[in-house]
Amino acid sequence: MQYMGSIFVSLLKPIDRRQFRTLVERHDGDAYDKSFKSWDHLVALIYAQLSHAKSLRGVEAGFNANSQHHYHLGVGKLVRSTLSDANARRPVSVFAGLFGTLSQEVDRLARQEGNEMLRLIDASPIPLGKVCAWADWNGRIRGMxxxxVYDPKADRPCSVEVTPATINDIEVGRRVPIEAGATYVFDKGYCRYSWWCQIDAAEAVFVTRAKSNMRLRATKRRKLRKIVGDGFRIIDDAEVRLVSKGDSKLAIRLRRIRVRREKGGVITLITNDMTRSAVEIATLYKTRWQIELLFRWIKQHLDIRKFLGNNENAIRLQVLAAMIAYLLLRIGARLHSVKIPLLRLAELVGQSLFTRKTFHRIDRPPPVNPSKPSPKVPANQMAFCYA
Structure with a gap:
């Protein structure tokens, strides 16, 4: 009888177990939890994300109710106290390394020659409330x-980092490796002149929004060939220089573009791109909302609002597990040519994790009896047989 794996097994197949073991050995991931391996931990947290289990007890009950699938997943019975201990002690670097590997795999599957490299940079708050008394208060939330860093062309998060809420966005943003030829789009929270100079020196481009207290002086007006874009209108386009004292002067060419939005006021964009038109640059900044949509999708359809532990390590692991689950959904859809929207795919995966069917048939009912061979002759035709 031919074995047919579950949807969960198919979803986890892109993870190279040998590479994962190398990551575990490199970061000593099984040092404190030798009976509950890093692989068991990863499978449990991904299951919690996709099944929307809200508590350790719920994860334990739902996972152990499908023990007939444990062998093919390479895991054993789950105990919630063991899972809780592992959440508190397992190194975050193991899951972070796996996230990086899967992100590169999404890039490989989605890469198209000639496409420009576009990177959106932003941060999203993770409120923790009074339950986590150790969490810092930044004036708006208590949490992290x-x-x-998001690639909207391939629909993939390139990197993810979880920090206390009091850490300024620019402190993390300036650690992002700069790729030559790439365009970086970010909001005014990432205003650091020295970092802008580094981007320019690396032969990359940035598009951002100017702060209200930034003093600029126009040195050259640029001719506007097209002024109307999708939902906005260009007011003016000029090359500018920073007018300030001290060591905050920018030694690079800058360009200021004023944009009037249809349903809003006027915004001022700053860039070092002297090639694209004003409408193209305004359109690039408008694409920044795609990373906001990513944050919204993850918070609504994965689980980073209710946590399986109230310590910092558990929260970091759960956020990484959510991002890994997102990448696995993207890889599964591409490898199996699933054309349905990601939202519906996530819902179907959550409802059929332990259903035995092929991934490309996830939105269709399974065959009546996939192990029974199809007859060689029509049912209404007589056939010879030996007595």
């Missing part, structure tokens, strides 16, 4: 922040 999720910092993400």
């Amino acid at each position: 922040k999720m910092h993400v």
Whole structure:
């Protein structure tokens, strides 16, 4: 009888177990939890994300109710106290390394020659409330922040980092490796002149929004060939220089573009791009909302609002597990040519994690009896047989 794996097994197949073991050995991931391996931990947290289990007890009950699938997943019975201990002690670097590997795999599957490299940088708050008394208060929330670099062309998070809420966005943003030829789009929270100079020196481009107290003086007006874009209108386009004292002067060419939005006021954009048109640059900044949509999707359809532990390590691991689950959904959809929207795919995966069917048939009912061979002759035709 031919074995057919579950949807969960198919979803985890892109993870190279040998590479994962190398990550575990490199970061000593099984040092404190030798009976509950890093692989068991990873599978449990991904299951919690996709099944929307809200508590350790719920994860334990739901996972152990499908013990007939444990062998093919390479895991054993789950105990919630063991999972809680592992959440508090397992190194975050193991899951972070796996996230990086899967992100590169999404890039490989989605890469198209000639496409420009576009990177959106932003951060999203993770409120923790009074339950986590250790969490810092930044004036708005008590909790942490999720910092993400996102590639909208491939729909993939390139990097993710979780920090206390009091860490300024620019402190994380300036650690992002700069790729030559890439365009970086970010909001005015990432205003650091020295970092802008580093981007320019690396032969990359940035597009950002100017702060209200930034003093600029126009040195050359640029001719506007097109002024109307999708939902906005260009007011003016000029090359500018910073007018300030001290060591905050920018030694690079800058360009200021004023944009009037249809349903808003006027915004001022700053860039070192002297090639694109004003409408193209304004459109680039408008794409920044795609990372906001990513944050919204993850918070609504994965689980980074209710946590399986109230310590910092557990929260970091759960955020990384959510991002890994997102990447696995993207890889599964591409490898199996699933054309349905990601939202519906996530819902179907959550409802059929332990259903035995092929991934590309996830939105269709399974065959009546996939192990029974199809007849060689029509049912209404007689056939010879030996007595």
